[in-house]
Amino acid sequence: MMKKQMLAAMSAAVLGAFALNAWAAPAVPMGAHHAKMKCETCHTKDNAVKGNAFVPPSDKTCEGCHGSYAALAKKTAGGSEPNPHYSAHYGESLSCSACHRQHEKPQSYCNNCHDFRHKMP
Numbered sequence: 001m002m003k004k005q006m007l008a009a010m011s012a013a014v015l016g017a018f019a020l021n022a023w024a025a026p027a028v029p030m031g032a033h034h035a036k037m038k039c040e041t042c043h044t045k046d047n048a049v050k051g052n053a054f055v056p057p058s059d060k061t062c063e064g065c066h067g068s069y070a071a072l073a074k075k076t077a078g079g080s081e082p083n084p085h086y087s088a089h090y091g092e093s094l095s096c097s098a099c100h101r102q103h104e105k106p107q108s109y110c111n112n113c114h115d116f117r118h119k120m121p
């Protein structure tokens, strides 16, 4: 437990340092948009792993409401550069929750290696 809390504090410090140049705060975080949704809307039986539905939901769950990667890429063209929904490395294989988060601070997965100004909702 102790170890987990320390790790959380450490990663918060790292995120804090990063925030200045690589992570711009969104006007409204994704979690707030979804606040009124039932847990089961995302944590479906289909997504469950070994009977536990509370695992990060599959991309299909998100795409059911928001459309495909291709459709999203069109929507976000001309926004945060490079387009987060069109990746030369990953195609459509990167999961939505690699960047978007419902219960914690979102982070552009790309910035594990790059320093893009991705404004994460």
Ligand code: HEC
Pocket: 028, 029, 030, 033, 034, 041, 042, 057, 061, 062, 063, 064, 065, 066, 096, 097, 100, 121
């Ligand atoms: C049942 C439908 C539904 C599901 C499932 C759902 N969303 Fe949403 N989401 C919405 C609605 C409605 C909004 C409010 C804004 C809008 O209409 O786009 C929203 C907002 C968002 C926003 C903020 C958009 C903005 O313009 O700021 C993001 C990002 C997002 N969702 C991503 C996801 C991801 C990732 C998942 C899967 C983990 C997901 N959504 C699952 C319906 C859904």
Ligand code: HEC
Pocket: 059, 062, 063, 066, 068, 069, 072, 075, 076, 078, 079, 080, 081, 084, 085, 094, 095, 096, 097, 098, 099, 100, 107, 108, 109, 110, 118, 119, 120, 121
């Ligand atoms: C590499 C990180 C990354 C991944 C992976 C990713 N997104 Fe995004 N998403 C972003 C960023 C950054 C924005 C903000 C773009 C902007 O406003 O310019 C965004 C914006 C959005 C929006 C708001 C679009 C609008 O109307 O402006 C929705 C909805 C969304 N993402 C859903 C998804 C879904 C669903 C998936 C998986 C299929 C996904 N995203 C995968 C980074 C990501």
Ligand code: HEC
Pocket: 034, 037, 038, 039, 040, 041, 042, 043, 054, 055, 056, 057, 097, 100, 101, 102, 103, 104
């Ligand atoms: C819009 C979709 C959405 C809704 C609604 C939602 N979640 Fe989540 N949940 C996620 C995503 C995406 C993750 C992955 C981590 C994150 O985004 O914070 C997650 C992760 C989790 C986890 C951790 C799983 C793990 O293996 O790390 C738990 C526990 C959880 N959610 C519980 C809940 C509960 C309880 C509710 C209802 C109050 C709820 N969620 C509503 C999308 C959702």
Ligand code: HEC
Pocket: 082, 083, 084, 086, 087, 088, 089, 090, 094, 109, 110, 111, 112, 113, 114
């Ligand atoms: C594991 C590390 C890693 C991750 C994660 C990563 N990249 Fe890269 N990327 C690289 C490397 C290495 C290069 C090639 C060297 C260079 O040109 O900087 C590159 C090059 C690129 C280029 C062409 C060169 C440039 O800088 O313009 C683009 C565009 C790009 N990446 C976009 C993305 C996007 C979008 C994401 C997230 C969806 C992403 N990358 C995630 C490592 C990564």
